[in-house]
Amino acid sequence: MVKPDNAPSPVLIRDTATLAALCERLRHESFVTVDTEFMRERTYWPELCVVQLAGESEVAIIDALAPGLDISPLGELMGDPAVIKVFHACRQDIEIFVLKFGATPTPVFDTQIAAMVAGFGEQAGYDTLVQSLAGQQIDKAHRFSDWSVRPLTEAQLAYAAGDVTWLRTIYAKLHDRLAREGRLEWVGAEMASLTDPALYRVDPQTAWERLKPRSFNRRLLGQLRDIAAWREREAQRADIPRQRILKDETLLELAATAPSTAEQLGRIRGITRGFAEGRMGAALLAVIESCQALPDSAMPAPPNRREKAASPALVALLKVLLAAKSDQHRIAARLLASAEDIERLAAEEQPDIPALSGWRAELFGNDAQALKAGRITLGVDGKRVRLVRSDEG
Numbered sequence: 360m361v362k363p364d365n366a367p368s369p370v371l372i373r374d375t376a377t378l379a380a381l382c383e384r385l386r387h388e389s390f391v392t393v394d395t396e397f398m399r400e401r402t403y404w405p406e407l408c409v410v411q412l413a414g415e416s417e418v419a420i421i422d423a424l425a426p427g428l429d430i431s432p433l434g435e436l437m438g439d440p441a442v443i444k445v446f447h448a449c450r451q452d453i454e455i456f457v458l459k460f461g462a463t464p465t466p467v468f469d470t471q472i473a474a475m476v477a478g479f480g481e482q483a484g485y486d487t488l489v490q491s492l493a494g495q496q497i498d499k500a501h502r503f504s505d506w507s508v509r510p511l512t513e514a515q516l517a518y519a520a521g522d523v524t525w526l527r528t529i530y531a532k533l534h535d536r537l538a539r540e541g542r543l544e545w546v547g548a549e550m551a552s553l554t555d556p557a558l559y560r561v562d563p564q565t566a567w568e569r570l571k572p573r574s575f576n577r578r579l580l581g582q583l584r585d586i587a588a589w590r591e592r593e594a595q596r597a598d599i600p601r602q603r604i605l606k607d608e609t610l611l612e613l614a615a616t617a618p619s620t621a622e623q624l625g626r627i628r629g630i631t632r633g634f635a636e637g638r639m640g641a642a643l644l645a646v647i648e649s650c651q652a653l654p655d656s657a658m659p660a661p662p663n664r665r666e667k668a669a670s671p672a673l674v675a676l677l678k679v680l681l682a683a684k685s686d687q688h689r690i691a692a693r694l695l696a697s698a699e700d701i702e703r704l705a706a707e708e709q710p711d712i713p714a715l716s717g718w719r720a721e722l723f724g725n726d727a728q729a730l731k732a733g734r735i736t737l738g739v740d741g742k743r744v745r746l747v748r749s750d751e752g
Contacts, residue, residue: 369411369418369520371511373425379410379432381747383421386436388414390443390468392526395452396506396519404600407455408506412436413523418518424509434460442687445530447471447485447522454559463554470526473533476542478689485522485529492526497521499749516651545718549694568662570607572614581658583614585650589643604639605629617647677701679737680730683744684723695723704731 372378381689385391396409410421410433423430437444437456444464446452448471453463470748474483479491491504501518511519530691537543552558567587587610594601605613609629618624624644625635634640678701685692696704696714703710704727715724729735 366605367579367602369420369516371420371422371516373422373428375427375429375432378421378428378430378477381417382432385412385414390440390445390530392445392530393400393452393464394446394522394526395455395611396518397451397503398507399503399600401600403598404458405451405455405509407459409511409519410684411519411523412441413520413527418452418520418524420511420516422509422511424507430459434462438462438465440465443468445470445526447488447526449553450559452457454552461556462467462530463559465554466529467550467554468534468546469553470529470533472553472694473510473537473546475694476545476549477533477536477540477611479691481691481693485526488527488529492532493525495525497525506555537713548717556653561591561595563588563595566591566601567610567659570611572611572662574615575661577655577658577660580613580661581653582617582647582650583610584647584659586610586613586643589646593639593642613643613647617651619644619651669702673705673731674701676730676737677727679702679744680727680746681723683737683746684726686743688722690722695719696727703730 369380369576372381374505392411392413394409396411396412397407399405399407399449407423410423410430412419412421421430421433422428434456436442437460443466447469449467449469450567453467454460456464470488471483471485474488475481479488486499489495489497497520498518501515504515504518506515534543537546566583567580570583570587572583574580590601590604590610593604597604606629609627612627612629616623616627620629621635621640621644621719624630624640625632628639631668681692681696681701684695696712696719700710700712700714709715713719714727729748730737734749736747736749
């Protein structure tokens with residue numbers, strides 16, 4: 360990666376006093392750029408290894424694994440409302456800070472979302488923005504480094520520093536562009552949804568929902584709910600990836616068959632004899648037995664079940680309108696409306712969805728409702744889709 364002529368060399372921080380002094384200086388900045396490097400392949404909880412920070416005139420790399428390092432000064436900086444924390448694709452970074460400090464950084468500006476609002480496509484990568492807005496190429500060689508190994512190499516430090524150095528340029532240019540176009544409030548609305556701490560706290564009782572079961576059998580869904588919750592708690596307790604305990608497909612099979620003995624449990628694909636006959640097998644069978652004793656009223660309702668199925672033709676038409684609006688306003692389509700929004704728009708009269716409120720309604724939602732009501736139709740003008748209103752003839 361090319362280093363800007365006026366950019367300071369990054370400083371590696373491994374002691375609390377130096378970190379506290381850095382954070383105190385950065386609290387006088389209007390914004391700081393932030394990134395993290397972590398490992399999660401072997402654990403349930405992400406292991407924070409490195410934090411990168413950059414202010415206007417300094418760049419620092421914090422060795423979060425340094426012996427005796429207290430990172431609480433970093434938490435105070437992240438919570439300072441006077442300093443904007445600039446990230447790129449911030450969800451995993453924010454999750455780590457919630458786990459470490461119990462709160463989300465505030466205020467936050469995510470350059471990936473800002474780039475989507477500014478017309479850079481559905482999911483602009485950091486390297487794409489560095490090239491487009493800073494005119495530089497970045498070295499991706501250390502993207503998959505093992506950041507838990509010490510000492511960190513000079514190459515790793517240079518790579519880590521680059522993730523916050525060019526982010527300053529990207530932030531400044533995106534901020535100025537969106538301010539000129541009157542779109543900063545749109546980004547702010549997205550940031551509000553990302554800074555709710557509840558978004559980053561896993562509730563074992565809702566873990567089953569991420570498996571997206573297609574069954575409408577409430578008893579099966581109840582079994583899946585309780586088995587998935589048990590797996591989540593076991594993974595959290597042992598701090599190992601949930602898939603190391605049982606694979607997703609095994610959970611679905613367990614919910615469908617509800618084994619009652621160790622012998623039956625051992626016949627499930629993905630479950631070893633040792634597991635079935637051991638402590639974990641006994642605990643799992645107890646969970647299944649307990650669920651079997653519950654009344655039907657205690658079983659969960661099928662997720663996203665609609666009274667009326669969406670018309671495939673209407674869904675397709677709304678997607679054409681969405682693409683046209685995305686092109687017209689130079690904004691990523693999925694920011695205007697999600698796939699779920701489109702399905703609900705087609706199936707329900709007045710669904711409670713983001714696409715029908717605020718700036719999204721002005722850009723897309725109001726016309727989507729008008730299209731459903733027949734007040735507008737879609738035509739083609741050259742290579743562009745054109746909206747024809749009923750009073751235009």
